[in-house]
Amino acid sequence: MAARSEARVRGTTPRRGLWDLVAHPVRRVLEEGFMVAFGIVILIWTILPIYHMAIVSITPLTDAFAGRFWPERPTLENYQTVLFQEHYFLREFWRQLGNSLFVAVATMVIVLFVASLASFAISRLKARYGHVVSNTALLTYLIPMAFVAIPFYRVMSDYGLLNTLWALTFAMATFATPYAIWVFRQYSDTIPFELDEAARVDGATPLQLYWLVYLPLMRPAMIAIGTYALLLAWNEYLYAFLLLHNEERSTIPVAMGFFLNTDDAPWSLLMATAIIYSLPPAALYYSVRRYMVSGLTAGATKA
Amino acid sequence: MAAHAEKTAAAIAPERNRAHWTPELTWGAILLIPYITVFFLFVVWPVGYGVWLGRDPDSYRRLLADPVYLRTVWNTAAFLGIGVNLKLFLALILSAYFMSQRLWIRWLSILFILPWAVPSIPTILSFRWMLNSEWGMLNGMLWDFFRIEGPWWLVDPKLALGSAITVHIWKYLPFWTLILMAGRSAIPTDYYEAARIDGASRTQMFAYVTWPQIRNLYVTSTLLSTIWTLGDFNSIYLLTGGGPNELTHVLATLGVRYAFRLQELDMGVATVMTALPILVPLVFILIRRLGGRVE
Numbered sequence: 001m002a003a004r005s006e007a008r009v010r011g012t013t014p015r016r017g018l019w020d021l022v023a024h025p026v027r028r029v030l031e032e033g034f035m036v037a038f039g040i041v042i043l044i045w046t047i048l049p050i051y052h053m054a055i056v057s058i059t060p061l062t063d064a065f066a067g068r069f070w071p072e073r074p075t076l077e078n079y080q081t082v083l084f085q086e087h088y089f090l091r092e093f094w095r096q097l098g099n100s101l102f103v104a105v106a107t108m109v110i111v112l113f114v115a116s117l118a119s120f121a122i123s124r125l126k127a128r129y130g131h132v133v134s135n136t137a138l139l140t141y142l143i144p145m146a147f148v149a150i151p152f153y154r155v156m157s158d159y160g161l162l163n164t165l166w167a168l169t170f171a172m173a174t175f176a177t178p179y180a181i182w183v184f185r186q187y188s189d190t191i192p193f194e195l196d197e198a199a200r201v202d203g204a205t206p207l208q209l210y211w212l213v214y215l216p217l218m219r220p221a222m223i224a225i226g227t228y229a230l231l232l233a234w235n236e237y238l239y240a241f242l243l244l245h246n247e248e249r250s251t252i253p254v255a256m257g258f259f260l261n262t263d264d265a266p267w268s269l270l271m272a273t274a275i276i277y278s279l280p281p282a283a284l285y286y287s288v289r290r291y292m293v294s295g296l297t298a299g300a301t302k303a
Numbered sequence: 304m305a306a307h308a309e310k311t312a313a314a315i316a317p318e319r320n321r322a323h324w325t326p327e328l329t330w331g332a333i334l335l336i337p338y339i340t341v342f343f344l345f346v347v348w349p350v351g352y353g354v355w356l357g358r359d360p361d362s363y364r365r366l367l368a369d370p371v372y373l374r375t376v377w378n379t380a381a382f383l384g385i386g387v388n389l390k391l392f393l394a395l396i397l398s399a400y401f402m403s404q405r406l407w408i409r410w411l412s413i414l415f416i417l418p419w420a421v422p423s424i425p426t427i428l429s430f431r432w433m434l435n436s437e438w439g440m441l442n443g444m445l446w447d448f449f450r451i452e453g454p455w456w457l458v459d460p461k462l463a464l465g466s467a468i469t470v471h472i473w474k475y476l477p478f479w480t481l482i483l484m485a486g487r488s489a490i491p492t493d494y495y496e497a498a499r500i501d502g503a504s505r506t507q508m509f510a511y512v513t514w515p516q517i518r519n520l521y522v523t524s525t526l527l528s529t530i531w532t533l534g535d536f537n538s539i540y541l542l543t544g545g546g547p548n549e550l551t552h553v554l555a556t557l558g559v560r561y562a563f564r565l566q567e568l569d570m571g572v573a574t575v576m577t578a579l580p581i582l583v584p585l586v587f588i589l590i591r592r593l594g595g596r597v598e
Contacts, residue, residue, distance in 0.1 A: 038400060039411050046415050049473065052440050053429040067435075067443025118338040127331025133338065138594045140346050142586045144534020146555040147575045150562045151353035152345075159344075174345040177338065182593070206330035235422040238536050242563065253424040257541070260428075267432050274425030285420035286413075293481055 053278075057271040078272035087269055089259055092247050097277070099244075100234055100251040103168050107233035108226050110173040115180035115225065116218065120210050122181075123188040124196060134185060141178035146238055153242050167243040168251070172233040180225045187221035188214075224291040231281050252277045353572050362573035372574065375552040378464055379533070379578075382471070382553050387528045390472045391479055391521065398483035399509075419477040427541040430470050431457070434542075460550035463543045467551065471538040475531075479524060486520040487513065523592050530585055533578060554578050 022030070057078055059071040080086070085093045118137075122130035152171060153162075161167040191214075199213050215222070237253040244250050247258075256273060259265045285292065366372045401412045418426065433440045434456035442453030457463045494512045503511065536555040539545065545552040545560060552560065554574055562571025 035400075035403070035405070035408070039408065042397070042400075042411060042415060045473070046417055049426050049429045049433060050417060050421065052433045053425060055440075056429070056432065067438050067440050069440065069444055069447070114337045114341060117334040121331040121334035125327045125331035125334070127335055128328060130331070130335075133335060135590060135594050136342065137338070138590055139586065140342070142530055142589055143350070144530060144555065144582075146534045146536040147558070147578065147582075148349055148353060149536075150558060150568060150571045150575070151349040151356060153562075154356075154568070155345075155349045155352055170341075170345055174341055177341060181338070206327050206334075210334075231422075235424065237424050237541070238559070242559075253422070256424055256428060260541075260544075270428060271425075271432075274428060278421045278425050281422055282417070282420045285416075289413075289416070293485070 053271050053274055056267055057275050059268050061266055061268050078268045081269055082272045082276060087266065090269065095248055096250050096252050096255045099165055103165055103251060104230045104234040106169045107172040107176060108230040111176045111180050111229040112222060112226055115177050115184055119181050119184035119188055120214050123185050124214060125206060134181060137178040137181045141182060145175050149238055149242055156243055162243060163245045163249055168240050171239045171243065172236060176229040176232050183225055184221055187218060191217050220291050223288055227284060227288050227292060234281055356569050357572040357576040359569055362569045366573055371549045374550055375554060375557045378551060379553045381464060382468060383529055383532055386468045386471050386532050387525060390476055391525055391528060394476055394479035394483050397480045398487055401480065401484055402487055416477045418474050423474055423537050424541060427470055427537055431542050434466055457543055458547055460547060463551045467539050467542050470542055471535055482524055483517065486517040490516045526585055526589055
């Protein structure tokens with residue numbers, strides 16, 4: 001009794017509430033039931049919009065206004081319409097998909113090239129004013145993209161790049177590179193400098209150091225950032241919609257926005273397009289998920 | 304003595320300088336060129352140009368006289384206040400839930416990432432149609448299962464803003480849950496072991512072990528999320544388009560509306576510039592929090 005009250009004074013004894021009066025096995029069942037119920041709520045919350053996308057995509061165009069949980073006459077003909085470009089809104093579907101792919105891959109290449117060189121110079125070669133560069137990069141990372149859209153549009157027009165895929169590519173690369181440099185620097189700190197020293201003793205030049213030591217060891221971070229840049233560019237709407245004007249120069253997100261210009265948009269086709277467009281990035285994300293989580297959270301836990 | 308020290312210092316200094324300027328430093332400078340070029344062409348120049356466009360005090364006077372702008376400020380405050388805090392609070396709870404070792408919860412956690420892995424435009428458009436009051440699936444189900452007339456999700460301005468906040472949370476919740484899970488995993492298990500031996504309840508474990516360990520991360524996440532939420536254009540623009548009657552704009556969408564729909568570039572820039580009083584302190588704090596430790 002004395003020990004108990006002493007423990008209470010120290011504030012370590014659990015407060016005896018109603019919950020503790022419930023017998024142990026009953027408590028376990030209730031707890032498990034709670035976990036399952038919570039899980040079901042999470043499942044519905046997560047899946048509902050995606051499920052909705054999927055079922056609308058298999059609903060015939062004429063039934064799209066039914067608002068049903070399951071379509072009366074499920075069909076795959078919407079996918080056929082999209083893939084064979086058999087609708088006014090989908091005339092340029094394949095070309096737009098190609099544009100999206102071009103911008104995504106080009107952004108990824110530029111970001112990996114520019115950011116890996118910069119992070120190598122800053123953290124391995126200890127370049128002069130490296131910390132200034134890295135802080136300005138961090139500053140850029142913290143400017144919301146949507147806020148710079150207006151002047152960016154004008155500047156691209158001055159550069160004569162308006163309505164070219166390069167405009168969108170440069171925009172995306174500009175906004176992905178700062179984060180890439182930040183992650184690369186965090187990751188680079190985990191690679192021992194002895195490796196560089198050993199290579200230097202063997203007479204490696206800085207470029208050999210970059211190519212033969214730095215890049216191979218940075219592989220996990222490169223995969224994470226490559227995927228990040230690729231998905232950022234693939235998914236971008238605002239800049240694509242501002243910088244690209246005609247249909248054959250657009251990317252898929254802009255094309256999906258065009259659907260909304262009419263009052264009776266063909267939602268079944270829009271959702272079929274949405275599914276086709278969403279599958280590659282989702283598959284990519286899940287296949288490199290391991291790298292993504294560790295890459296994204298590399299700096300986070302230290303912050 | 305002092306003169307002697309000065310002499311040695313003077314003797315050493317130039318030598319050190321010379322020793323420091325190695326071919327490696329030359330290469331270091333060369334390898335930074337691509338980034339510095341990108342930075343000047345696509346960051347310094349547009350931002351400077353934006354500041355120049357937003358220099359006219361008259362634009363700000365006109366903004367303050369525009370009821371749409373005033374409404375937008377309130378909307379932005381609500382979007383940030385509710386969107387950021389609710390999202391992070393839910394992420395805090397969910398991160399505890401997903402730390403469970405049960406196999407089915409691990410499977411659920413993989414599925415839970417979907418909103419983050421799937422591009423946002425398709426899902427926002429899916430929400431838009433699902434929430435359609437007359438033909439959408441949500442109200443259709445409410446009627447089919449419960450005989451309830453569903454509300455006017457995207458027609459009532461308050462519900463429309465609430466829907467946009469919901470869409471925003473749906474999209475970004477998985478990301479922040481992952482971040483907070485990483486924070487929780489970094490806490491040594493001995494701490495919990497010790498707390499358990501002392502007979503700590505779950506609430507106490509959270510209050511005295513978990514929270515002190517992840518508080519910093521939670522605050523940083525809140526600040527970072529505030530900036531990103533401020534820049535969330537898609538959740539509003541593609542769900543409500545700022546409507547009905549321009550009542551659901553946030554600063555990011557209103558800027559684009561002024562600049563491109565109304566062709567008033569400087570008004571658009573001015574709209575965005577009025578976010579600077581929140582943005583600048585946030586950026587300042589975050590640079591110290593995220594950048595300070597990298598050296």
